Amino acid sequence: MNAFPRRAARVAARGIAVPTAVLAILAVAAPQAVAHTELDVSSPGAEATPAGLPPRVTLTFSDEMTQKYAKVAVTGPDGKSATDGEPDVQGKTVTLALETGSPAGRYTVGYRVVSADGHPVSGSYTFTVKATGGPSPSPRAEQPAGTPSSPAARAAQAGTADEESSGTTAFALVGGGALALFVAAVGAYVARRRRAGHGD
Structure with a gap:
């Protein structure tokens, strides 16, 4: 009579132990998945083609970043750095000023940052800057026909006269x-x- 209840108790104990172990594993794995930091938005974005180099690169992540470990680099088509200063961290956003006089061409943005929770994230992407045309002369700046365009020309004309x-x-x-x-x-x-x- 006592053998059956004991066997049933052992089966029940095993049935409870297995789900408990699975829940423990999920509980450990879940925080790691949630804590994964990613780049959400970038400006200029990957494969963007702005007309002229923008004044700054802005990277927005899924978690808040730390100023101490924020590293961002922007390399121009000539292989030289196009940055002006150090990255500035404001919450989840990292901003880096750029040298607006840099040439047109393909630029590479590389970053390695660490979130406030200690999770590092790194990556890179490219965008292409299109050349901008020079400003067209205004009507006021145009010289009337037959008018010397410079003091030297006016002096030469006066000498000829x-x-x-x-x-x-x-x-x-x-x-x-x-x-x-x-x-x-x-x-x-x-x-x-x-x-x-x-x-x-």
């Missing part, structure tokens, strides 16, 4: 002198003819 004026004056003087000589010669010829006529 002076030379032309001097040449015109010299030509007028030479021409006037020749005319006076011609008139004098004609007058002398007429006078001689008259005297010759009276002598006859």
Whole structure:
């Protein structure tokens, strides 16, 4: 009579032990899965093509970050760093200023940060900066046709005008002198003819 209750008790104990062990394993594994830190949002985003290099890179993670262990690097198409200063951490967001005068091309963002709970996360991605066109001249800045565009041009034009004026004056003087000589010669010829006529 006592053998059956004992056997039933052992079976029941085993049935309770197995689910308890499974629950214990899940309880240990669940916090590790929840604590996994990830990059949620980035700006510029991966494979983005902004027109001109933005003033900063912004990375937003799923957990709060620590300033001490935040490392972010941005490398330009020339292989040089395009960053300006150190990363700034505000809660879940890490911001890094960039050198806006950097050239167009493909940029690589690399990061390694540690959350406030001590969980590290690292990764990288790329984006491509498109070249921006130069500013078009405003209508006010345009020079009217025939107007010198620089002081040197205006001086050269003034010098040319002076030379032309001097040449015109010299030509007028030479021409006037020749005319006076011609008139004098004609007058002398007429006078001689008259005297010759009276002598006859």
